[in-house]
Amino acid sequence: MNTQTKKWEVLNKLPKGKKKITSNDIINTLLKSRGITTPEKRKEFFNPVLPEKITLRTLGLSKVAVEKGIARIKKAKKNKEKIIVYGDYDADGITGTAILWETLFAFDKETLPYIPDRFTEGYGLNPKTIIKLKEEYPNLGLIISVDNGIVANKAVTKANKLGMDVIITDHHKKAKTIPKALAIIHTTEIGGAAVAWVFAREIRKKLRMPKSEFKMGDGLDLAAIGTIADQISLLGSNRSFVKYGLRALNKTIRPGLLSLFKEAAIKRGAIGTYTVGFIVAPRINAMGRLEHAMDALRLLCTKKRVQAEEFAHFLGKTNNERRKIVDEVTIHATEAVKETMETSILVVHESYHEGVIGLVASRLVETFYKPTIVISRGKEISKASARSIPGFNIIDAIRNLDKLTIEAGGHPMAAGFSIKTSNIDKFTKEFEKETKLALNGELLTKKLKVDMELGFDLLSKELAEIISTFEPTGTGNYAPVFATKGATVIEARVVGKTGTHLKLKLQENDKILDTIAFGFGHLSPKLSLGSLVDVAYNLEENEWNGRKSLQLNARDIRIK
Secondary structure, three states, rough: OOOOOOEEOOOOOOOOOOOOOHHHHHHHHHHHHHOOOOOOHHHHOOOOOOHHHOEEEEEEOOOOHHHHHHHHHHHHHHHHOEEEEEEEHHHHHHHHHHHHHHHHHHHOOOEEEEEOOOOOOOOOOOOOHHHHHHHHHHEEEEEEEEEOOOOOOHHHHHHHOOOOEEEEOOOOOOOOOOOOOOEEEEEOOOOOOHHHHHHHHHHHOOOOOOHHHHHOOOOOHHHHHHHHHOOOOOOOHHHHHHHHHHHHOOOOOOOOHHHHHHHHHOOOOOOHHHHHHHHHHHHHHHHHHOOOHHHHHHHHHOHHHHHHHHHHHHHHHHHHHHHHHHHHHHHHHHHHHOOOOOEEEEEEEEEOOOOHHHHHHHHHHHHHHOOOEEEEEOOOOOEEEEEEEOOOOHHHHHOOOOOOOOEEEEEEEEEEEEEEHHHHHHHHHHHHHHHHHOOOOOOOOOOEEEOEOOOOHOOHHHHHHHHHOOOOOOOOOOOOEEEEEEEEEEEEEEEEEOOOOEEEEEOOOEEEEEEEEEEOHHHHHHOOOEEEEEEEEEEEEEOOOEEEEEEEEEEEEEOO
16 A cells, blocks of 8 residues: 655756657666666667677676686586585575586586575574585585675685685675685675576586577576576676566576466566566565475476476465464564554564565565565574665664674675574674664655656657667666646546556646546545546556557655
């Protein structure tokens, strides 16, 4: 439900002095506000360079580290050493693990994938797991970490003492102390799966591996899933990975993905960032949250249709269970927020399922718009997940309190850490101090960026079609938002099973447009025929029974 008042930030004004404003004028203004001000940048935006042509330097990846890693892989095969690709249990980590494992397995059949159990092993490289793997595979000589952060100092040291080398591939912000790994292939420019894809690309090139070895593709479809799932900025190189990765995803022949599409009623050929972010990725993530993420990895890599269907059904079932748990924990946590702090939210309870606390934190931020930490309380050690708002770097704030926490990792907007249960009360007070120092009323006001105000007369199918070329949209490259003031309500009705959405017909001057307003059903009693509203919206083309028509997708509505 969209009940919180938003401050509209109108970013641009239409060119002055022109008798007639064209769609091209609007597009040029949109591009300018996104920093796309030269013909070269415009070309890069609409026709990004192919991922296989993006250089290591462009991505901020060390050529020395990559070559060192490849040399060690060659040595492992020569010495008949076991290689383990050790990935994180979220969608970015799982897809990255699949990409690297498929590449390395084609080169060396002594390669295995490994995803830790969230509940018994925890996040990242675990020293006890390193020992267990060495005992199980005495010839294990190389571990390649995917999307596990760069904080596993103890685990890497343990691996080295046991005679193993570690290669770290990652995109998280580096901590103060860096593990003594053989090679660290790291950048914050792209996601974990994309880093894995680039490393795999270099392996294939250096080892001259033929394309015929990879009948299910080179994994670019998986890199797109990981990038979208991790909510990484969709500008620059990430735009390339996602744009071309989505093309590959829409043509994928992976039995696992095809079965997942069928289970989720996804139409292949029309898969975009929304479908991946809200339908595909949650199913993959659900496994790491509630069950074991290895089954999600098996779904992505299997070549057997029957097995793929079984995994897809299991992922769908687990995702439904995940939804129920998130709803239950959110209700409890929302009640607890009433007793929380002025500039932040920190809620803790022993009943909170540690697999969903990040999702609950995101919901609380959406509702209350404050940096939020949700903690699943344990007897001695508790697990925490944090989400932030623009303007507050939450991983830096948590690392400022590292004397009270156990290994923390993440990004400015999202982080996770463990903490001694006895330290929670002190951490709560110190975290509130951190937010009070950094935040003010302006930063704590929820904002909606509006590209520009337009009259309905300037909205056309031509404009909608050009705007569609801004895809892929998402984090960092939001879909253009327009606003129209003083529109008249011609028709209004609630839609949806629980009446949470609105379907409107709005008129401005002589033009009437259909409008869908998700989450605005609560406004229905306040609206009547002839009501005047200001509306902020995305301009879309809606297809129904083979016919396309203009539609506004409301982002905010103000009744005048």
